[in-house]
Amino acid sequence: MAVRVRIPSxxxxxxxxxxxxxxxxxxxxxxxxxxxVQYPGIKNRLYDESGNLRRFINIYxxxxxxxxxxxxxxxLKDGDSISIIPAIAGGGCVILHxxxxxxx
Numbered sequence: 001m002a003v004r005v006r007i008p009s010x011x012x013x014x015x016x017x018x019x020x021x022x023x024x025x026x027x028x029x030x031x032x033x034x035x036x037v038q039y040p041g042i043k044n045r046l047y048d049e050s051g052n053l054r055r056f057i058n059i060y061x062x063x064x065x066x067x068x069x070x071x072x073x074x075x076l077k078d079g080d081s082i083s084i085i086p087a088i089a090g091g092g093c094v095i096l097h098x099x100x101x102x103x104x
Contacts, residue, residue: 003031004081011084014042023082028059029072031082046084056087 005023007015015021016039023038025031036043048054059066060083066074076082 001026001076001078003076005031005035006081006083008084008086010086011042011045014039027072027076028066028074058085058087060085
């Protein structure tokens with residue numbers, strides 16, 4: 001079954017600068033395997049050395065986080081879309097304090 005996969009900017013160099021590609025599979029794991037065949041190297045960016053999805057990458061099927069479904073075994077149907085979203089961290093808050101020395 002054909003599924004649309006939205007590719008984040010940091011990975012688009014692996015997909016010939018395409019922000020959206022089509023892959024085939026019955027679940028997320030098969031989709032990512034198909035992406036690896038089409039775009040070698042992409043799987044290494046999604047999985048760690050142990051073969052687990054990288055911790056700071058969020059995967060959505062039709063706006064549903066796969067962590068609340070069946071993770072990589074989440075089933076897909078024709079026309080579904082997968083979004084690969086890198087987590088964004090950082091962005092601390094800066095508080096400015098004005099010091100005034102009062103002399104009496």
